[in-house]
Amino acid sequence: MVSEKEIWQLLEQVSDPEIPVLTVVDLGVVRTVEWIDNEYVITITPTYSGCPAMQYIEKGIAEVLTDKGFDFKIVTTLSPAWTTDWLTKEGREKLNKYGIAPPVDEGDKSVLFGPPIVVPCPLCGSENTKMISQFGSTACKAHWQCKDCLEPFDYFKCLR
Amino acid sequence: MEINKQDALFEFVLRIADDSLILGHRISEWCGHGPILEEDIALTNIALDFVGQATNFYDYAAKVEGKCRTADDLAFLRFEREYKNVLLVEQPNGHFGDTIARQFFFDVFRKLFFEELAKSTDEELAGIAEKSLLETKYHLRHSSEWMIRLGDGTEESHAKIQESVDTLWRYTGELFFSNEVDALLLNEKIGVDIAALKRPWEKQVREILGEATIEIPAHAWQQAGGRTGVHSEHLGYLLTELQYMQRAYPGMEW
Ligand SMILES: [Zn+2]
Numbered sequence: 001m002v003s004e005k006e007i008w009q010l011l012e013q014v015s016d017p018e019i020p021v022l023t024v025v026d027l028g029v030v031r032t033v034e035w036i037d038n039e040y041v042i043t044i045t046p047t048y049s050g051c052p053a054m055q056y057i058e059k060g061i062a063e064v065l066t067d068k069g070f071d072f073k074i075v076t077t078l079s080p081a082w083t084t085d086w087l088t089k090e091g092r093e094k095l096n097k098y099g100i101a102p103p104v105d106e107g108d109k110s111v112l113f114g115p116p117i118v119v120p121c122p123l124c125g126s127e128n129t130k131m132i133s134q135f136g137s138t139a140c141k142a143h144w145q146c147k148d149c150l151e152p153f154d155y156f157k158c159l160r
Numbered sequence: 161m162e163i164n165k166q167d168a169l170f171e172f173v174l175r176i177a178d179d180s181l182i183l184g185h186r187i188s189e190w191c192g193h194g195p196i197l198e199e200d201i202a203l204t205n206i207a208l209d210f211v212g213q214a215t216n217f218y219d220y221a222a223k224v225e226g227k228c229r230t231a232d233d234l235a236f237l238r239f240e241r242e243y244k245n246v247l248l249v250e251q252p253n254g255h256f257g258d259t260i261a262r263q264f265f266f267d268v269f270r271k272l273f274f275e276e277l278a279k280s281t282d283e284e285l286a287g288i289a290e291k292s293l294l295e296t297k298y299h300l301r302h303s304s305e306w307m308i309r310l311g312d313g314t315e316e317s318h319a320k321i322q323e324s325v326d327t328l329w330r331y332t333g334e335l336f337f338s339n340e341v342d343a344l345l346l347n348e349k350i351g352v353d354i355a356a357l358k359r360p361w362e363k364q365v366r367e368i369l370g371e372a373t374i375e376i377p378a379h380a381w382q383q384a385g386g387r388t389g390v391h392s393e394h395l396g397y398l399l400t401e402l403q404y405m406q407r408a409y410p411g412m413e414w
Pocket of ligand 1: 149
């Protein structure tokens with residue numbers, strides 16, 4: 001038996017298949033690591049209900065733990081629901097460097113006529129940007145464009 | 161009719177799951193056919209959310225039923241009369257405005273419904289509702305924005321979306337269907353007081369339609385049947401496509 005901290009470190013080798021710069025720990029989908037009844041119980045939570053990456057993430061976690069010969073069980077939980085608040089600070093920095101704008105506080109998603117949000121361009125830093133579509137290349141992203149450098153970019157949208 | 165708690169819960173969860181699956185399948189039919197690329201992607205993403213939510217609800221329904229059926233069995237191996245989705249969600253996509261109007265009516269309902277279900281004493285249901293609600297807020301904003309854009313848009317878009325609303329209005333009443341299943345579960349603090357959602361639904365729908373300069377149809381005739389398994393002709397065709405693989409190659413896996 002090793003410490004739970006070592007298991008967490010091991011999990012940092014597992015990256016998100018759709019955003020490979022992020023590990024499952026950065027993403028906040030690993031909720032807990034516990035030692036229960038002679039095995040490690042890894043509790044994970046999906047980002048979006050239909051996120052196809054979850055199966056790969058589960059497989060990836062199983063692989064690194066099997067490689068090291070650990071006994072483990074992976075449990076999925078829905079509550080409390082994953083929100084973008086679970087993204088770590090390191091994760092946000094990695095996203096920005098990778099060219100994906102990290103989530104900004106958007107308030108209540110159901111408010112139609114709220115004030116527009118400001119998403120700085122991850123490429124040039126300009127705040128003069130506009131949303132092209134609320135839905136992007138994956139469930140977790142929206143499609144934006146910078147009005148200064150004119151480059152399109154992905155925005156990891158706020159979910160809460 | 162006497163109904164026990166387990167049967168009631170199974171039926172209740174199945175209704176939510178069927179609404180999600182059938183609407184998710186309908187929206188997925190837009191994949192590759194969207195009016196613009198961004199919209200194609202948006203609709204496909206929304207479809208994915210619905211199918212994901214359906215999976216969670218079917219998983220739970222299968223567990224509640226306790227007859228060794230799986231989520232896949234429930235999704236792919238039931239007959240038309242066993243589906244309990246509302247008629248609204250099985251209506252054909254029609255043109256883009258028809259799809260948006262159908263989605264808008266349903267999204268307003270779904271948000272109110274999940275807000276209540278998230279308070280259920282059934283932790284598993286509350287958990288799925290809480291998760292789904294976050295996604296539903298995005299869907300609602302998407303469909304509301306399009307209602308306004310189409311209604312308050314050109315003469316042609318206005319006429320088309322008004323017609324969509326006129327046609328689909330008759331299926332909105334069934335969203336608030338409830339029977340002894342709901343009564344029993346409401347009593348157990350598991351279910352939702354669905355009838356109580358009608359007022360806030362109407363208020364929100366009126367608000368957006370007002371903004372969109374769309375009139376609410378004067379006719380009050382409402383069509384129902386889906387919740388009791390009596391569907392429009394459209395569901396059979398949809399299921400034929402949805403179930404094709406499992407019917408042609410029973411038990412096949414990817
Ligand atoms: Zn820029």
